[in-house]
Amino acid sequence: MSGDNRFLGLFYLSPYIIGLLVFTALPFAASFYLSFTDYNLMSSPVFTGLDNYWKLFTGDRTFRKSLWVTLVYVFTTVPLKLAFALFIAVILNYKLKFINFFRTAFYVPSILGGSIAIAVMWRYLFADVGIVNMGLATLGFEPVNWFGDPTNALFTITLLRLWQFGSAMVIFLAALQSIDKSLYEAASIDGAGKFSTFWHITMPLITPVIFFNLIMQMVQAFQEFNGPYIITQGGPLKSTYLLPLYIYEEAFRRFDMGYASAIAWVLFVIIMVLTLIAFWSSRHWVYYAGDKRS
């Protein structure tokens, strides 16, 4: 490649590189520095060493509560969402009438899912006189206090996340369609049943996609903000007070940017460790065709 062309390539890439540096790399580094400071936005940051982290791990009950709620949320939401997305993808993989309509219909909530409007709609659906309680009443059940009861509130927020299974589903669907049909034909000739075929052929072949979806969904779930912010505001009794809400409130309600940065970094480390564990474990359960380890 001649020198000119190399610079032309860099020139084409420059919007992305500048964006990455200014909007990701710089804030990333700045937040790391700020996590060791006392910074209230109005005056210059004052270096305080490990004070923020010390306070976080020794004296902050809200952090412990928020971390617990976040872990419960992630470990409930992610497996359920993946299972549900795979289940729907398998159904939509059949040659049904109006299949394209159904595929679109199931995908639509994912496009809408992150929006404020959907969170507001959720609030109305699960309100004390909302459509969900109306449905329960017609079936003869007592109305449920979805938002006011600490044991139900997180579940309601979890359902919102589950409802947005479309993007994971589309990826599963693409993986299912890429499986070589001759494998199924061979299994059928050998007399394999539907469940056996799914378990021994489909599942191993889509494990790379399950792994991909697992990582993506886990990272997204750790960053959930809109749902609890709009619907429950973290309550009641902080039962839906996920860490991103805590970070936001520390930063913009209490103006403790240093402490908020420290929480953000702890969250980052947690996500990183869990991702590394997932990668480490993947060698035992993810099948890559053509991989020498397989």
Next chain:
Amino acid sequence: MKLTKLLLATAFAATSLAPLAHSADLRMSWWGGDSRHKATQAALKACGEKHGHTIAPEYTGWDGHLEKVTTQIAGGTEADIMQINWPWLPLFSIKGDGFADLSQFKDVIDLSQWTKEELAAGSMNGKLNGLPVSTTGRVFMFNKTALDKAGVAIPKTWDELFAAAKTLKEKVGPGAYPMNAVKETAVLLISLNATQATGKDLVDQKTGKVAWTEEELTSAIDFYGKMVSEGVVISQKDNAAEGNLNLFESPKWVDGRISGSYEWDSTYSKYADPLKGQVLEPVALLKNADAKTEGVYRKPSMVFSISKRSKNPKAAAEIVNCLLNEPEGIKALGTSRGLPASKVAAKTLLDAGVIEPELAAANAIILAGTGPTVSPLNEHPEVRAVFIDTLEQYAYGQMTSAEAAEEIIDGVNDVLKKF
């Protein structure tokens, strides 16, 4: 002759350039609802034309505005003129140097339109950081139509309020409440009760600590607990079931099942409008005979401040004066920020007959009320958070009133230490 022509031409050119040289490009930021946005834009247009400046409007709803202003100030990109909530003054300008000192522009802004107390309220550390736009306070409002239907007279004392709850339950049903108290309103009702019993505001401005003893605050929290247990107010748990709706959006408010609340007088229309056909009446502060004071929670609702970094502070001061003291601004703004604090503005609007009688009545209650001076630190976000979070734990039975009082006092004192 040539010289005369040249001089004349220069003079003309100088005259025509004079307004241009003086004209400034300014920005003004505020929060509010649609009616305030429209009124303020009209006022900025009128004042801009009058003084030869252009003012770019920057407006949002209430939610997130503090975060926006904070980020702007931290980044040095705030608007020239800002609508600042009064309790935010200590956040941005504890030493008085966070905003421009408006007393420097007394030749432009007619400061005689405010009382000394009002100017003091807009000052931090002796520097005039903001001009009070209006004076506001919490006032009781009752849905007279709903209470009349149940044969209940509008309560004037706490005892009458408890009696009203009993009658409403009998005549309307268990879901009827004569008062609303969740989150901030619950905090302010507890504060009102403690202030009436002690004659003191939450913050002792001399010691910089909580003025109430644990016993006094425990008693006020117990009073709130009694309001819940006797059905005067809805429990926090039942209220949350509705999905944390604002009171004015709640079907229970609209159809009169909740028939009273304790709100800012300036928000009267916000609560009255959804009631369509029902009468919402502002009422003097409820108290019992042994109260030491009415305990009115009165404060400047907001102030107009000028950025200390403004490149055209004098032009900004002209616009602020126009908005608050000159007929073009006063008429366009109307009562979009409550009843104006500026004397000339209040008179202009009264003479023009544009002030709703209920809003005027609500404001009169606030102005006539007695009580200790309210510290802006009552509404410091951390103080509020400590109060609201602890109260929620009490409301859900996680702690006793005495434990809640101890936690609130300790938590608030921790915040107050910083000031």
